[in-house]
Amino acid sequence: MGPSRARRDEDKEARRRELLDAARALFEATSFAEVKMADVAARTRLAKGTVFLYFPTKEALFLALLDDLLTAWFAKLNGQLAGGDGAWTAEALARTVAASLEGEETFTRLLALMQTVLEQNVTVEQTRRFKERVLVAMGATAVLLQQRLPFLTAEDAGQLIRHVHALMTGLRQMADIAPVAREVLTLPHMAPLRVDFTAELTAAITTLLRGLQAR
Amino acid sequence: MGPSRARRDEDKEARRRELLDAARALFEATSFAEVKMADVAARTRLAKGTVFLYFPTKEALFLALLDDLLTAWFAKLNGQLAGGDGAWTAEALARTVAASLEGEETFTRLLALMQTVLEQNVTVEQTRRFKERVLVAMGATAVLLQQRLPFLTAEDAGQLIRHVHALMTGLRQMADIAPVAREVLTLPHMAPLRVDFTAELTAAITTLLRGLQAR
DNA sequence: GAGTTAAGTGACCCCTGGTCATTCGTCAAG
């Protein structure tokens, strides 16, 4: 007697969620490469083949997960940006962005994998849907940024978001390293290579904003 | 009759170079995942097993390649920073850094893979040697940066280098995308997601420096 | 020329993503 079969659309959606949750839990404990599709299946008490009924490839599974996390993060950030009103200081804004990423390690780790791994083995359609969603959320963020930082032009706002994205992925990779690298960086003189994600991101965004303001 | 055997250390070093060159050529044409160790072997007219006499894992091979490219790039950059004298403008410095990366796509692509892929399946010793080298080159760059930009503190210089590193890897990933993503980004309204590596890096570094100067 | 060393070889192993013929749970019609 296997698991109940998902025949209605809502049941299928629920099963899809279970798979995403399993993938997430496994990814949080290890790394993309170490998560096996067989593990994802086992965690949901399904057969491996079943996982592939819901996601055509491993990359598609994780891109779908990233899609969810990204949507959630943008909603959170945009909510906080819309919250207060009037102009903000560069530092206040930088802190808000950095704070919105606290506890979102999974999101930034996946984001860092997006171009190099996740979009490698995925359909054009899935990529398009994903990027379409990013575009919408980004647009909303750009508008909010201009409200909070009057010195920003529309073009500035777009560029700023791209630069923050680059910093997020770059810093996450530097902060969230393989065990081997972690061991090496423990050495005292390696301090200049150690990265505190939140602190560095806050500093970098603050500096970027001050640079735009000073122009 | 196989290939001549490398018995002297210099012959082994030459063979090692051949393997690195082959790996580089294949990587430039495709991607890390698409380069097969069997291809590297074929390109050097050696057997697959032989490649593993020189590099214990695929990741070790590419980390060694990155090691070379990184050393070469830092030498080039430091040379240019040492070239002129007196103080530079923020923009001049940003342009110098960005220009030093022109034609170094292979280097930045590998750099972007460093933490997420290359350091995953490599010995502590190789990682340590690699990071030790980074540390030395970074130190030299920090000193030169302070000479060119009098408003930088020593701490600023270190942080700036980390932020530029993050921007380099982040922007490279955004600019250098999978064919599927490239197709999607061709759509006109996707413009805000398209990234010109050199232009964006120049802009970001300029802004960062202005921000530090304005403080 | 014989002996010794170790570079080179490639058949083989193993693991993991992905497939598909088959099984069987679920539901609607009679």
Next chain:
DNA sequence: CTTGACGAATGACCAGGGGTCACTTAACTC
């Protein structure tokens, strides 16, 4: 309640790529 049909779930199987190792043989020494 029984039956037929649909299609969700299964897991044995396949493909192919990283990595191994017993064996071969080039190259050097005496």
